[in-house]
Amino acid sequence: MSVTGHTSPKPTAPASADAAGGPSRQRSRSVSIRDVAKVAGVSYQTVSRVINGNSYVRDSTRDRVQAAIAELGFRPNSAARALASGENKSLTVITSNTTLYGYAATLQGIEEAARAADFSVGISVLESSDENDVRAAVDRAADSSGSVIVIAFDHVGTLALRAVPDGLPVAAAVETPETPPVAGQPWVWIDDGEAARSATRYLLDLGHSTVHYVAIPSTTHTSRRTAGWQAALAAAGVTAPEPVGAGWDALAGYQAGRRLARDRAVSAILCGNDDLALGVIRAMHEAGRSIPESVSVVGFDNAPQSAFYTPSLTTVRMDFVGLGRACFSMLHGEIEGTAPIVPHTVGRPELIVRESAGSFNPHPTESRLR
Amino acid sequence: MSVTGHTSPKPTAPASADAAGGPSRQRSRSVSIRDVAKVAGVSYQTVSRVINGNSYVRDSTRDRVQAAIAELGFRPNSAARALASGENKSLTVITSNTTLYGYAATLQGIEEAARAADFSVGISVLESSDENDVRAAVDRAADSSGSVIVIAFDHVGTLALRAVPDGLPVAAAVETPETPPVAGQPWVWIDDGEAARSATRYLLDLGHSTVHYVAIPSTTHTSRRTAGWQAALAAAGVTAPEPVGAGWDALAGYQAGRRLARDRAVSAILCGNDDLALGVIRAMHEAGRSIPESVSVVGFDNAPQSAFYTPSLTTVRMDFVGLGRACFSMLHGEIEGTAPIVPHTVGRPELIVRESAGSFNPHPTESRLR
């Protein structure tokens, strides 16, 4: 009878009820560790110990408590736990578009790693690029989680990254870091410059006299990707044509492709991502230029569909999932206060040769229109 | 000097600091409404009133408090708020695969609607289909949020839905409801049976003598989609061939396509989604059967890329974003206790005619191999 000392003055929830009373209607007051303690005949602290798996609890006691937990359908209140313990194993991913492959895959990597570390992950989508809206979104994210990860592949993302309030743990997947990345900046990225260079080189080696570039919108003036492409051209002694600025999706690629299709000098095109490549290819087909006989196209990202296009797409594999994981582990290190924050690269992109690029052919047989 | 009564015994954080002191290092203890109150010379309750925008606060007081908030960089602690107020405007989406179009788009719809209602949304990915893992994932989701939405298009999702603990608000996007959907089941779905029927009918009208079906894994034995396809065939007096069971992605479609390509009787194929269709088309091409001359293919979902395939894909538009929104609003109604829970349908799928299906042609000129 050790616990009878204080009786609860206002028992908000009937302690008994259910157990074997059918599918009982919604319980609204939640059961607390004190309720469990009462049923198990121990102190609330002992219950706390049991649910945290930790410390010294006699087996028999543990069993009794667990029985009580099951009987009452107790589940710990995460808000209370977070409040009391101070720690906050949660993050929200701020991103602008979850349907694009690179973003979705990065998110997947983050989620995977976060789950393993027992973090819960939230998601906040940036819909508008208006500075105030972005700030609002970031603020909401900031106070619903203890930390954030920004997928800053694009302009909005960069804006969001900049709007992250001081003192909030943050990590970011960026497209191209401002040069030079300073220690202390929690940035992770894929160095695709080398891959862009070798993809370009691959096309030149195929006999193409130059390589055109359909670019995704960059967050900086010179993305590594663009730089790699330029470097390869420069090394071959050809002057780079003006890059064709495009958006992110197939439609943007299609529009860029229409423009390029008019230029008979275009025989090889490097695209900022696979969707763009898809659009370009479509435009070329419509213009009666076959792939790869008349025009060679190389994509970027290696989206899962790209192997099944007809022709299948030569592209550059990017380990976005790995990027996401790295992003999380940087954030995690930051929160734990272990490893110092040092911006770094992840993975090693690799050219995947498939069918959409072939050797230069000055007089290809044109395929049928449409 | 009205507030000097109790001095904080252990000032964990230097109250002054920063303001104009450079990029000051991480502050670790958070500032509370009491700190703000002290600075503003009011009671904590007044601060609470100000941050909640509500009640009676004199303008001059409000200004003073807001100044203090800004000065201290105060941001309300969401855990404390959730604990004290009891309410919990958060949900987590339980899903098995965020990179597939249907899933990603549904998630997007949920996020959109949730954001508008000021809910924060978490995401939990089901990686394994082991029952215990699923249960664990659902449990984690359950106690990091006040409610869940399950995207139950597939088997794992259905498992997860079943594992949702009693009393937790939940809504689900399902593929096909068990018949009949009972009032009280928080289910939302897209009735694509009619669309499947009309797509099949479209192919038959094109002169094809039968229509084969490459199916996504169904959660029930007879999905509406399958039923619609069968109904259309039955109406035309042809017996339905055995559906080809496949997975979700292009590879699965490809494998199914290889099997079908061997059968010269196959001239029209309806696919469970666009990725499957892509894979089927690829397989047909490799087998030397051109699209749509030799084989007509129709997809499902209208993924953003499908318009840019070559040939562009005839498919059925599905409003997944709308589905997601509807899902949230069902959950919301459930939480608010307003509208009764009645399972319902969302949107009206529509056949989008493009290039991948054409009239039946008994002796097509075979296109070149590869």
Next chain:
DNA sequence: AGGGAATATGTGACCGTTCACAATCCTGGC
């Protein structure tokens, strides 16, 4: 048998906010 460490368990305070209610200040009507 006594002492100290290790094992178990309990108590009080506190995390940062909201809620219910009490207290104070004004303002105008009589």
Next chain:
DNA sequence: GCCAGGATTGTGAACGGTCACATATTCCCT
């Protein structure tokens, strides 16, 4: 000049956990 009643502000007690520390209980060793 007094009072009702709305406008403003303050106080104490939750909310459901964890933490630090105190208290029992065991157990082993000398």
